[in-house]
Amino acid sequence: xxxxxxxxxxxxxxxxxxxxxxxxxxxxxxxxxxxxxxxxxxxxxxxxxxxxxxxxxxxxxxxxxxxxxxxxxxxxxxxxxxxxxxxxxxxxxxxxxxxxxxxxxxxxxxxxxxxxx
Numbered sequence: 099x100x101x102x103x104x105x106x107x108x109x110x111x112x113x114x115x116x117x118x119x120x121x122x123x124x125x126x127x128x129x130x131x132x133x134x135x136x137x138x139x140x141x142x143x144x145x146x147x148x149x150x151x152x153x154x155x156x157x158x159x160x161x162x163x164x165x166x167x168x169x170x171x172x173x174x175x176x177x178x179x180x181x182x183x184x185x186x187x188x189x190x191x192x193x194x195x196x197x198x199x200x201x202x203x204x205x206x207x208x209x210x211x212x213x214x215x
Contacts, residue, residue, distance in 0.1 A: 133210065134173060136201055140188040142211045145200065148178040153197055155189060163196035171204040186211060 143156035151162050168178050178200075186208040190199040203211060 132173075133204075133207055134201065136188050136207075137190065137199075140190045140199070140201070142186070142188055144184060145181075145187040145189070145202075146184050147181050153178070153200070155187065155197070160191065160195065160197045163192055163194075163198040166196070166198050166200070168200045168202070170202050171207075173201075 141155075145156075146154040148162060148168075152159055153162055154160075162178060166178060168176050168181065170176050181202070186203045188201045188203060188207075188211070189197050192198045
């Protein structure tokens, strides 16, 4: 039994909407994250990928201390060799001038850091 044109149009519209809904990805909410309370004496810079026990931050090369701790934007400790891309960071040096703490900044933290005089 054939469908009348109105019913056929409604069914076609429903199927089309369902298929479009399935194929269209859901919008991604921007990650707000938590703004960490980092030490005020830490310095801000743009870090290149660490290599050979050294790290280049804002044009200056620093040795990494033997116990250097790198924290990613989720505040998880990661080995320095896992840093794969340049990043905005806050960092601290020890008394010998070796970098011993690095915090890779989230987008929100980087924006706040760029606003700080």
